[in-house]
Amino acid sequence: MKKNVQLLVLFMVAALITPILTSFRADDEADRVIGIWEPSSGKARVKIEKIGSKYYGKIVWLREPNDETGKSKVDKNNPDESMRSVPLKGYRMLKDFSYKGNNEWADGTIYDPENGSTYKSTIKMKDNNTLEIRGYIGVSALGRTDVWKRLQAAGK
Amino acid sequence: MQFPLYAIAPAIARIAVCLLCAVAALHAQTPDSTKTVEEEEDFSQYENLTFADTKAKNYCTPKIPGLSPQKLISIAYDLQLPAELSTPLPPAESRRMTAHGIRLGANIPVISNNKIVWQMGANYWETRYNTTGNQAESPNAFTRTLTERGLRTMGLNTTLFKPLNDKRFLLVQASADLNGDFRWNDFQSLSYLRYSAAAVFGFKPNDRLMWGLGAARTYRVGELNYIPVVLYNWSSTNSKWGTEILFPARGHVRRNFSPRTILMGGWELEGNTYRLNQLSNSNYPDAELRRGEARLRLVLERQLRGFIWLTAQAGWRYNWGFNIDQGDFFRGFNGKQPYLAENTWSNPLYFNIGVHLVSP
Numbered sequence: 001m002k003k004n005v006q007l008l009v010l011f012m013v014a015a016l017i018t019p020i021l022t023s024f025r026a027d028d029e030a031d032r033v034i035g036i037w038e039p040s041s042g043k044a045r046v047k048i049e050k051i052g053s054k055y056y057g058k059i060v061w062l063r064e065p066n067d068e069t070g071k072s073k074v075d076k077n078n079p080d081e082s083m084r085s086v087p088l089k090g091y092r093m094l095k096d097f098s099y100k101g102n103n104e105w106a107d108g109t110i111y112d113p114e115n116g117s118t119y120k121s122t123i124k125m126k127d128n129n130t131l132e133i134r135g136y137i138g139v140s141a142l143g144r145t146d147v148w149k150r151l152q153a154a155g156k
Numbered sequence: 157m158q159f160p161l162y163a164i165a166p167a168i169a170r171i172a173v174c175l176l177c178a179v180a181a182l183h184a185q186t187p188d189s190t191k192t193v194e195e196e197e198d199f200s201q202y203e204n205l206t207f208a209d210t211k212a213k214n215y216c217t218p219k220i221p222g223l224s225p226q227k228l229i230s231i232a233y234d235l236q237l238p239a240e241l242s243t244p245l246p247p248a249e250s251r252r253m254t255a256h257g258i259r260l261g262a263n264i265p266v267i268s269n270n271k272i273v274w275q276m277g278a279n280y281w282e283t284r285y286n287t288t289g290n291q292a293e294s295p296n297a298f299t300r301t302l303t304e305r306g307l308r309t310m311g312l313n314t315t316l317f318k319p320l321n322d323k324r325f326l327l328v329q330a331s332a333d334l335n336g337d338f339r340w341n342d343f344q345s346l347s348y349l350r351y352s353a354a355a356v357f358g359f360k361p362n363d364r365l366m367w368g369l370g371a372a373r374t375y376r377v378g379e380l381n382y383i384p385v386v387l388y389n390w391s392s393t394n395s396k397w398g399t400e401i402l403f404p405a406r407g408h409v410r411r412n413f414s415p416r417t418i419l420m421g422g423w424e425l426e427g428n429t430y431r432l433n434q435l436s437n438s439n440y441p442d443a444e445l446r447r448g449e450a451r452l453r454l455v456l457e458r459q460l461r462g463f464i465w466l467t468a469q470a471g472w473r474y475n476w477g478f479n480i481d482q483g484d485f486f487r488g489f490n491g492k493q494p495y496l497a498e499n500t501w502s503n504p505l506y507f508n509i510g511v512h513l514v515s516p
Binding site: 043063115137141144150152 | 269
């Protein structure tokens with residue numbers, strides 16, 4: 001009986017720990033996308049972070065932060081009128097990405113504040129400092145890929 | 157020592173409760189993912205950053221804010237109201253005619269990333285000519301060719317945008333078009349393909365201006381020609397005004413009422429050289445129609461739903477040339493080669509309406 005109980009406890013501990021350890025390893029791989037990134041145009045910087053089990057990106061810097069009146073830029077092109085006074089800094093333009101393995105995050109959307117359009121999107125990590133972000137309409141062939149570069153504190 | 161299950165059950169229950177509490181606590185700390193904007197934070201911390209990869213650099217894009225959307229797939233209908241066409245080709249005659257037809261186009265990105273944007277396109281245009289006055293069969297072989305067969309254009313084209321850095325770029329366009337009075341069951345030899353190309357070296361000094369200088373080999377107003385070209389795409393600071401110019405082919409002033417409604421006013425030069433098989437088979441071998449027209453117009457572009465846009469054009473079609481030559485050759489601006497027939501055509505209003513799938 002004692003042996004049976006020890007086996008039972010061992011089994012339960014293993015059953016609890018194994019998925020936790022596995023998820024830590026998967027999380028490590030998936031979390032490489034977290035950081036500050038700059039699109040190829042250099043017009044903005046985006047902070048990708050993890051919320052729950054998904055990944056999101058918000059605008060944290062704009063090369064031209066103010067509009068023609070000198071006020072902070074807002075999301076004036078949003079098709080939803082209630083969003084048009086929301087500041088672009090802090091705006092979550094990448095949403096709902098899940099890690100699919102093989103350096104790819106998918107099932108997300110990317111928002112273009114310049115025309116107020118939201119596109120389906122996938123993220124592919126080419127190397128630790130380079131992302132290929134593809135926005136597309138319906139099928140992936142009808143889209144555009146941009147290359148984002150990782151940023152770090154100056155002098156590191 | 158005995159460990160009956162009932163003795164360790166409370167311990168297991170306590171561990172389970174602790175794990176649940178820990179998970180609940182973690183969940184309670186998770187931000188709301190449905191929110192588009194989070195609380196204010198100190199954004200100044202993101203100002204003084206550098207590329208982690210020291211070799212990384214920025215590249216300019218082919219877009220500026222407010223630019224009319226690029227069309228991936230298009231279907232349009234073009235109508236020119238009745239106008240008087242006169243030809244001196246014996247027996248000389250004049251007829252009032254309308255010109256109308258469908259225009260299909262596709263422009264699909266093959267490679268699209270920050271270092272290169274390469275697109276391939278295809279187009280099919282047809283123009284039918286209908287007599288509106290005298291309905292009797294025309295004795296004139298040229299008029300009969302137009303009314304019986306119409307004109308078609310079928311072509312492939314490619315566009316390459318190559319940014320050199322964040323301020324400079326190359327733009328190259330090339331096309332091969334089969335133009336003529338051919339039909340699907342009476343196709344035209346590919347030896348009559350006509351090739352056009354343009355190359356522009358451009359600058360993007362800021363996010364709101366792209367300009368460039370280049371050269372083109374073009375049939376745009378019917379005649380083969382080699383001309384300089386000027387690109388000038390500009391947007392005002394508030395993105396409500398702008399220009400979209402590729403001189404001399406087209407030039408528009410743009411007014412953006414919203415990102416989903418754009419009005420443009422300007423011109424476009426249109427045309428090509430068309431092999432006229434039916435006329436060539438009568439008494440005029442190698443007959444080609446040099447069709448060229450300038451369209452002064454207003455263009456309204458409006459989002460219908462999602463990525464589907466409507467384009468409506470209205471304007472005046474000015475006849476640049478509708479003359480008949482024999483063969484394809486370079487006449488240039490000062491060439492003295494005579495035309496087989498110098499036709500005249502009055503200048504009517506025209507309308508064009510189309511639906512498009514637009515690009516991200």
